[in-house]
Amino acid sequence: MANINLLKDDKQKSSNEDNAQRQDALKELFNYEDFSMTDPPAYFPQAAKAEWKRLLPILKKDFPMSETDYGNFVAYCLAFARIKQSEHEIKKYGTFQNNKDGSKRENPAVRTQSRAMHDLKAASTALGMTMVERQKMALNKAKAEPEKDPFAELMNDE
Numbered sequence: 001m002a003n004i005n006l007l008k009d010d011k012q013k014s015s016n017e018d019n020a021q022r023q024d025a026l027k028e029l030f031n032y033e034d035f036s037m038t039d040p041p042a043y044f045p046q047a048a049k050a051e052w053k054r055l056l057p058i059l060k061k062d063f064p065m066s067e068t069d070y071g072n073f074v075a076y077c078l079a080f081a082r083i084k085q086s087e088h089e090i091k092k093y094g095t096f097q098n099n100k101d102g103s104k105r106e107n108p109a110v111r112t113q114s115r116a117m118h119d120l121k122a123a124s125t126a127l128g129m130t131m132v133e134r135q136k137m138a139l140n141k142a143k144a145e146p147e148k149d150p151f152a153e154l155m156n157d158e
Contacts, residue, residue: 045085059127079119079123
C-alpha cells in the first residue's frame with residue numbers, strides 16, 4: 001500500500017484532483033473501527049489512568065481515534081506516568097547520588113525520565129498531538145476547502 005502523505009506542504013496550489021484525493025483520504029481516516037475503550041486498562045498506574053481520562057475525550061473530539069491507535073495511546077499514558085514518577089524520585093533523592101566511595105553518580109530516575117520523555121514525544125507525534133502535527137492537520141484542512149472564485153458568480157449569471 002502506498003504511503004499517502006496527506007499533509008505534505010507543497011508551496012504550490014493543489015489541483016482539484018489532489019484536493020479530492022486528500023478529502024477522500026481524510027474521510028477514510030474515520031472509517032476505521034472507532035476507539036471504543038473509555039476506561040483505562042486495569043494495570044495502569046494512577047497517573048496513567050488520570051491522563052487517559054483527561055486526554056481521551058479531547059482526542060476523540062478533535063482526531064479520528066480508532067482501535068489502531070490503542071497501542072500509541074497506551075504508550076503515551078504510561079510514558080506520562082513514568083515521567084511523573086521519575087520526577088518524584090528526583091525531587092526526593094536528588095539529581096545526583098553519592099556512591100559508597102563518596103563519588104557522585106546520576107540518579108537512575110533521571111535516565112528513566114529522559115527515556116520516558118522520548119517515548120512520550122514519539123507517541124504524541126504518532127497520535128497527532130504535537131503542535132507541528134496539529135498545524136499540519138489544520139493546513140491540510142485549509143487546503144482541502146475549495147478556494148472561492150471571485151468570478152464564479154459572473155460566469156454563472158446568464
